[in-house]
Amino acid sequence: MGMTGTKRLGQSDGERARPQVLRLPFFESDSAIVAALKGGQAAGGAALYDRHHGHVRRVLIRLLGPGAHLGDLVQDVFVAAIDSIDRLEQPESLRAWLGSIAVFRARAEIRARARSRWFPLFADDELPEAHARVATPEIDEAVRTTYLVLDKLAADERIAFALRFVDGMELVEVADACEVSLATIKRRLARAQAKFTNIARTYPVLHEWLERGQRWT
Helix, strand or coil: CCCCCCCCCCCCHHHHHCCCCCCCCCCCCHHHHHHHHHCCCHHHHHHHHHHHHHHHHHHHHHHHCCCCCHHHHHHHHHHHHHHCHHHCCCHHHHHHHHHHHHHHHHHHHHHHHHHHHHCCCCCHHHCCCCCCCCCCHHHHHHHHHHHHHHCCCCHHHHHHHHHHHHCCCCHHHHHHHHCCCHHHHHHHHHHHHHHHHHHHCCCHHHHHHHHCCCCCC
16 A cells, blocks of 8 residues: 655654744844845735834824724835835835835825815715724813814825924924925925914814913924
8 A cells, every 4th residue: 555645754643743833034124124125025024014013103193193094004005115115225214214105195195085075975974983092081182183173284284294293203304204305394394383373273172272382393
């Protein structure tokens, strides 16, 4: 009788049944991740996500506010990054580059939301809701109101404002993320601050904050 299966000569049943554990390579730096992605290694994509998904998620939530299919948007950013990785000339700039992709994805989302207000696809009671938990009802109201005000700003002004004053980026970082000059981002911020302040004064929860003399620097 011939032997069945794929058992090798001298191999015990226990050895044959033992599952093989595949170990993913460890990438010590962004440069190594970029090299892996450019080399077509699938593990590079997993490493990219593991190292930077927190940063991308934070940028998106600062720009868009809590809620609304954030997970899908995060995935969109990483898919776009992997598809265009050959355009990244400086691997050490990977984090900032991902931030720029997140900014452009957020801009598209902001504009889509604006269009949906003019051409709603669903009734109000059919729209999905998602809320982030915050410390107190007062803070919850302030956060929601802040994003109501930001909804009234142009997309580029809103993004500049949120990156600078919500996420706390430095001016140069905001300009880099938006891929514009420092002078341009300063002009956008000046317009955004003026518009935000004028609109925010019409909401009691933000009016009190403004009356206490709070200002952005």
